[in-house]
Amino acid sequence: METATKIDRRVIRTKEAITKAFLDLFAKKDLEHITINDIADRANVNRGTVYLHYSDKYDLLDKLIDDHLNKLTSLCNPTGNTPMASELLPVFVYIRDHFQFFSAMLSTTRAAVFRKRLMEFVAVRVEEKLERRSPHAEIDVELNAEFMASAFVGIVEWWIRRQMPHPPEYVAEQLRKLFEKNEVYPAHA
Structure with a gap:
């Protein structure tokens, strides 16, 4: 069993080295110009x-x-059922802790694939919240979800491109206030 643990750790370290090498290259080159040899050499x-x-x-x-x-x-x-700031804070802490990945994915024009998937990810979750909170809202739920997903991704991109000028707590709180104004979360009572 101890051998399996050692093998697992080696596999984890190898995958981490490959990931880091890929992200280093992706931050500097178009995906089409990155080769497996480049990744292997760097890793x-x-x-x-x-x-x-x-x-x-x-x-x-x-x-x-x-x-x-x-x-x-x-x-x-x-x-x-969780307040917005409580839900957003772990997200921004995670983004901060994985800055290299998010920076590579969002701070270049080559990141359209990730941006699209992140937008879809956020839009689905916002739409679910909107439907639970206000099923008969004045603003179309799908349009509001897309609007808020665009705002969320835009804020994350702004935060990443500026090297995270504010702590996650501040950004989460500011975003909570914006979401309150758009009926995603109710205002504090």
């Missing part, structure tokens, strides 16, 4: 090792995006 592994874990660079990118969106999903409150 200090054989190209076969990269292929052991990922079928190609697109699979690597997809798995990175899926992993981070799944982690963000786990931070969101599925019941909608």
